[in-house]
Amino acid sequence: MESLQDLNFTGRMNTDSESINNTPLTLVLGANGKTGRRVAERLIALGRPVRAGSRSAETPFDWEDQRTWAPAVAGVDAVYITYYPDLAFPGAAAIVGAFADVAVANGAHRLVLLSGRGEEGAQLAEQKVQDSGADWTVVRCAFFNQNFSETFVEPVRAGVLTIPAGDTKEPFLDADDIADVVVAALTDDRHIGQVYELTGPRLMTLAEVAAELSDARGSEVRYEPLAPDEYAAELSSYGMPSEEAEPLAELIAYVLDGHNSHLTDGVQRALGREPKDFSDYARETAATGVWKPEA
Numbered sequence: 001m002e003s004l005q006d007l008n009f010t011g012r013m014n015t016d017s018e019s020i021n022n023t024p025l026t027l028v029l030g031a032n033g034k035t036g037r038r039v040a041e042r043l044i045a046l047g048r049p050v051r052a053g054s055r056s057a058e059t060p061f062d063w064e065d066q067r068t069w070a071p072a073v074a075g076v077d078a079v080y081i082t083y084y085p086d087l088a089f090p091g092a093a094a095i096v097g098a099f100a101d102v103a104v105a106n107g108a109h110r111l112v113l114l115s116g117r118g119e120e121g122a123q124l125a126e127q128k129v130q131d132s133g134a135d136w137t138v139v140r141c142a143f144f145n146q147n148f149s150e151t152f153v154e155p156v157r158a159g160v161l162t163i164p165a166g167d168t169k170e171p172f173l174d175a176d177d178i179a180d181v182v183v184a185a186l187t188d189d190r191h192i193g194q195v196y197e198l199t200g201p202r203l204m205t206l207a208e209v210a211a212e213l214s215d216a217r218g219s220e221v222r223y224e225p226l227a228p229d230e231y232a233a234e235l236s237s238y239g240m241p242s243e244e245a246e247p248l249a250e251l252i253a254y255v256l257d258g259h260n261s262h263l264t265d266g267v268q269r270a271l272g273r274e275p276k277d278f279s280d281y282a283r284e285t286a287a288t289g290v291w292k293p294e295a
Contacts, residue, residue, distance in 0.1 A: 024077030026186055027108075029053035029061060030084060034146045035114060038179035039080050043186070051076060063095060066102075073103045078110040078186050081129065085244055087115060087122035088251050097128030104134050110192070112185045114178070115140045117197060118260045119251075126195070137185035140197040140266070142173040143255060145281040148213065149290050154238070156291050161210050161223045164231040164249055165256035171199035171263050172209065174276040181270045196266040200275050203261055209278065216282035217291045228253045 026043055030036035031052035040050045053061040053072055061072040063084060073079065083096055100111055111134040116122040126138045148156055155161050178198060185191040204212075210223040226234065228249040235245035267275040285291070 023048050025049045025051060025075055027051045027053050027061075027073060027076045027079045027103075029080060030082035030114075031057065033082055033084075034144060034150055034175045035178045035182065036080065036082055038175055039182050039186075042179055042183045046183070046187070048187070053079075063099075066098070069099055069102045070106055073106045073108055076103070076106070076108050078112070079103050079108050080112050080114070080182055080186060082114045083125065085248065086119075086251060087125045088119040088254075089121065089247060092121055093124035093128055096125040097132070100129050100132035100134065104132050108134060110135045110137075110186065112137045112139065112182055114182070116255065117142055117199075118255070135189075135192040137191045137193070138195040139178065139181055139185065140195065141178055142171045142199045142260065144175050144178070145172050145200070145276075145278055146175040148209070149285045153290060156213055156217070156221055157293050159219065159221050161206065161213070161221055162226050162231065162234060163206055163223070163256070164226050164228045164253040165206055166225055167205050167207065168256060168258035169203035169205050169261045170256055171201075171203050171260070172278050173198050173200045174278075174281050177267050177271075177275045181267065184270055191270065194270070196270050197264040198266040198270075198275070199262075199264045201263070201277050203263065204278060206256075212279055212282050213291070216279075216286035218286075 026048060028036050028040045028043070028050055031040050031054050040052065043050050051057070051059060051072070055062050059072055060068050062068045081096065081099070083092055086092065087096065103111065111129050111132060113126060113129045113136065115126055115138050117140050129136050129138070152161065181196055181198060185194070206223045210221045213221040231252070232242070232245040232249035235249060236242050267273070
């Protein structure tokens with residue numbers, strides 16, 4: 001699910017419009033987010049120059065200020081598009097479409113869009129990108145594993161995972177797999193024109209997620225379903241504005257209502273390998289200490 005972003009990117013990036021050894025420049029929107037951070041790190045490791053797309057970047061980018069768009073895409077060959085707060089929010093498709101037009105008009109040739117599974121609004125945004133005239137790839141994603149360590153970290157530390165979902169199953173997906181697919185799409189022509197729907201390798205209920213988190217951290221995490229309005233109030237208690245908390249709670253309840261309870265082969269098609277299992281994610285993440293109460 002692409003809306004839940006962590007804003008703690010501290011990696012090194014090239015933030016000017018100069019290419020390195022004539023290597024094309026890539027703009028990574030949401031460069032502080034779960035997938036944007038990982039995509040930027042991978043591109044840099046490949047020796048590809050990256051411009052960070054965020055409000056705090058050297059060349060600022062702000063979805064709410066169209067005056068920042070053209071400077072951000074100047075000299076850019078490819079763009080990784082992540083929209084905040086979520087493509088399913090009202091008006092998102094029009095905004096993404098307008099940005100895609102600006103990017104193409106300023107010379108961007110390739111657009112890779114982070115999208116959500118089973119979201120009508122997200123599919124409208126996908127079509128806008130596809131109609132932009134650029135080479136495009138769409139990456140539709142299931143609910144991220146990293147939401148439990150980079151968004152819902154405090155509830156996991158406290159041992160009570162509260163989410164507006166019942167007993168339906170979701171194919172939880174690792175952000176490292178998403179980043180690998182996105183980087184492949186940004187750097188390899190074989191992915192042009194592809195819609196990759198990504199899931200993890202198995203379906204899990206949130207009660208099963210809580211059990212695996214419990215095993216990984218060595219102390220109990222229990223799952224307590226909430227109604228969307230209760231969850232919105234909880235998000236607000238963590239400091240999220242109510243105008244974001246309420247639609248986000250409704251969106252999470254919709255995404256986890258069971259209509260996405262099936263597996264796809266997007267990771268396998270894009271990368272030729274299996275996606276990471278949730279138990280591997282939980283074990284590796286627990287080893288970092290992020291879920292310890294004192295953290």
